[in-house]
Amino acid sequence: MPETITPLSIHITEKAAKKVAQFAVKDAKGEEFGLRVGVKGGGCSGLTYTLSVESGPQTDDKVIEDQGVRLFIPKKSFVFLAGTELDFSDGLNGKGFTFNNPNAKSTCGCGTSFSV
Amino acid sequence: MKPTPLYEAQKRLGAVYGDVAGWAVASSFGNPDTEHAVVREGVGIADRSHLGRILAHGSDTLDLMNRLSTNLVDPLPIGKGESTVITTGKGRILDWITMLHHSDDVLLITSPERTDRVAEWIDAYTFEENTTLEDITPSTVMVSLLGPSAEPLLETLMGISTTHLARLDCMTVAWHSHEIIVARTNPAGQRGFDLFAPSGAGESLWSAALELGASPVGQEALDALRIGAKLPKWGHELTEDHNPLEAGLEGEVSWTKGCYTGQEVVARLFNYQRIQRHLVALELPSTKTIQPGMSLLVEGETAGYITSVSTIPSNGTAIGLASLRTAYVELGRALSLGEPGGPSAHVTWVPEFVSEAAAS
Numbered sequence: 001m002p003e004t005i006t007p008l009s010i011h012i013t014e015k016a017a018k019k020v021a022q023f024a025v026k027d028a029k030g031e032e033f034g035l036r037v038g039v040k041g042g043g044c045s046g047l048t049y050t051l052s053v054e055s056g057p058q059t060d061d062k063v064i065e066d067q068g069v070r071l072f073i074p075k076k077s078f079v080f081l082a083g084t085e086l087d088f089s090d091g092l093n094g095k096g097f098t099f100n101n102p103n104a105k106s107t108c109g110c111g112t113s114f115s116v
Numbered sequence: 117m118k119p120t121p122l123y124e125a126q127k128r129l130g131a132v133y134g135d136v137a138g139w140a141v142a143s144s145f146g147n148p149d150t151e152h153a154v155v156r157e158g159v160g161i162a163d164r165s166h167l168g169r170i171l172a173h174g175s176d177t178l179d180l181m182n183r184l185s186t187n188l189v190d191p192l193p194i195g196k197g198e199s200t201v202i203t204t205g206k207g208r209i210l211d212w213i214t215m216l217h218h219s220d221d222v223l224l225i226t227s228p229e230r231t232d233r234v235a236e237w238i239d240a241y242t243f244e245e246n247t248t249l250e251d252i253t254p255s256t257v258m259v260s261l262l263g264p265s266a267e268p269l270l271e272t273l274m275g276i277s278t279t280h281l282a283r284l285d286c287m288t289v290a291w292h293s294h295e296i297i298v299a300r301t302n303p304a305g306q307r308g309f310d311l312f313a314p315s316g317a318g319e320s321l322w323s324a325a326l327e328l329g330a331s332p333v334g335q336e337a338l339d340a341l342r343i344g345a346k347l348p349k350w351g352h353e354l355t356e357d358h359n360p361l362e363a364g365l366e367g368e369v370s371w372t373k374g375c376y377t378g379q380e381v382v383a384r385l386f387n388y389q390r391i392q393r394h395l396v397a398l399e400l401p402s403t404k405t406i407q408p409g410m411s412l413l414v415e416g417e418t419a420g421y422i423t424s425v426s427t428i429p430s431n432g433t434a435i436g437l438a439s440l441r442t443a444y445v446e447l448g449r450a451l452s453l454g455e456p457g458g459p460s461a462h463v464t465w466v467p468e469f470v471s472e473a474a475a476s
Contacts, residue, residue: 041184044379046205
C-alpha cells in the first residue's frame with residue numbers, strides 16, 4: 001500500500017467558511033475577500049495564530065481556496081500551518097476559530113499558542 | 117582571543133587579560149582589592165565591550181519583545197529602559213537582557229556568550245513585524261562608570277545633567293562629534309552608568325574619563341561586586357537548564373501583562389509553588405579550591421551546587437552564589453562543600469519572594 005500523503009495545504013471546515021463569509025459581509029470587505037491566516041511569535045508556547053478577514057491578499061501571500069473561501073497565507077507562516085484544518089466552535093463555551101495543526105508538538109492550556 | 121577596541125589602552129595600564137566568550141577581557145589591573153574599593157568608594161571605569169549589542173530597528177520591536185520575554189516592555193517610552201528575560205517555550209532562560217529605548221531604535225544588551233543566540237531567536241519569531249536587527253558589537257564600545265562618584269564625573273565629562281535619570285533611563289549625547297548613548301545602570305550592583313560609543317571614539321572617551329579621576333577596574337573586582345549584589349550571570353546562575361524563578365529573577369517577570377513565550381510554565385511554577393531550586397548567597401571559607409560546580413551537601417545528601425565564588429576583597433572569607441534545592445533554602449543553613457564533612461558554608465541570603473512565601 002502506498003503511504004497516504006496529506007497534501008501540504010490548509011483546509012477550512014464548512015462551518016468556519018460560513019463564519020468567515022459572515023464577517024466579510026459585516027465588515028464590507030468586498031467580493032475579493034479572504035481569511036488571512038498566519039502565525040506570530042509569542043503566546044505561551046512560542047507561536048500564536050493570527051486571523052483577519054481582508055479584502056485581498058498581500059504580495060507573496062499564498063492563496064488557497066477551500067469551501068468557497070479564499071485563505072491568504074503569509075509566506076513565512078505557511079511552513080508552520082501546512083496541513084492545518086481551521087474549524088469554528090460556537091455557543092457559550094465555544095472557542096471561536098480553532099486550529100487542528102499537525103505541526104504543533106504542544107499547545108498551551110487555552111489552545112491559542114503552540115510550539116513546533 | 118579577540119581584542120576589544122580598548123585592548124591597547126588597558127594594556128598600557130597593566131591589564132591582565134582573561135578569556136570571556138572569546139574576548140580578551142581585563143581580569144584585573146594588578147590589584148583587584150583596590151579596584152573593588154574604588155567602585156565602592158570612588159569611581160571605577162570598566163571596558164565591557166565584550167557584552168553583545170544588538171540594535172533593533174522598526175516600529176514593532178517593543179511589541180515583539182513583549183511577546184518573547186518576561187517583563188513588561190511595551191510601552192517603553194523613548195528615554196526609558198527595561199531588563200527582561202527571554203524565555204523558551206518551556207520557560208527556560210535564553211538570556212537576561214537589557215533594552216534601552218534611546219531613540220527610534222532599541223538597543224538590546226546581551227550576555228557576551230548569547231549575542232548570536234538572541235539574534236537568531238528573535239529573527240526566528242519575526243514574521244511580519246517591522247523589526248530588523250543589527251549586531252553593532254564589533255563597531256561600538258561599551259564602557260561603564262561605577263561608584264558613588266560616577267555621576268559627577270560623567271556630568272563633567274559629557275557636560276550634561278544626569279540627576280533626572282532613573283534606573284535604566286537613557287539619553288543620546290553628542291560628544292566631540294560622536295553620538296554616545298548614556299544609560300543609568302547597575303552592572304555590578306553599584307550605582308553607575310553605561311556608555312555606548314562608536315569604536316573610533318573608545319580610546320578618547322576612556323582617556324578623558326581617566327583624566328577626570330576614574331580608575332580602571334577589571335572583571336575579578338566586578339564579579340565580586342556582582343556576587344555581593346546577588347546578580348546572576350550567564351553560564352553561572354543563568355543557563356538554558358533553569359527558569360527565571362530559579363535564578364532569582366522573579367522581579368523581572370510581569371504577572372499581569374499576559375502571554376509571552378514560556379508564560380504558562382513560569383506562571384504555573386510560581387502559583388503552585390513548584391519551583392525546584394533557588395538562587396542563594398553563601399559565606400564560604402576563603403580558599404582558591406572552591407570553584408563553581410562544586411556540590412553542597414546536607415547530611416550527605418546533595419542540596420545544590422556553587423554557581424559563583426569570589427575571594428575579593430581578601431579578608432579571610434569568600435562570598436558565593438549557589439543553586440539550592442527548595443527544601444534546603446533557609447537563611448543560616450549550614451552546608452558541607454564537596455563531600456560530607458567538607459568545609460562549611462552558610463546561606464546568608466535568599467530571594468525576597470522566597471522568604472515572603474515561607475513566612476506566609
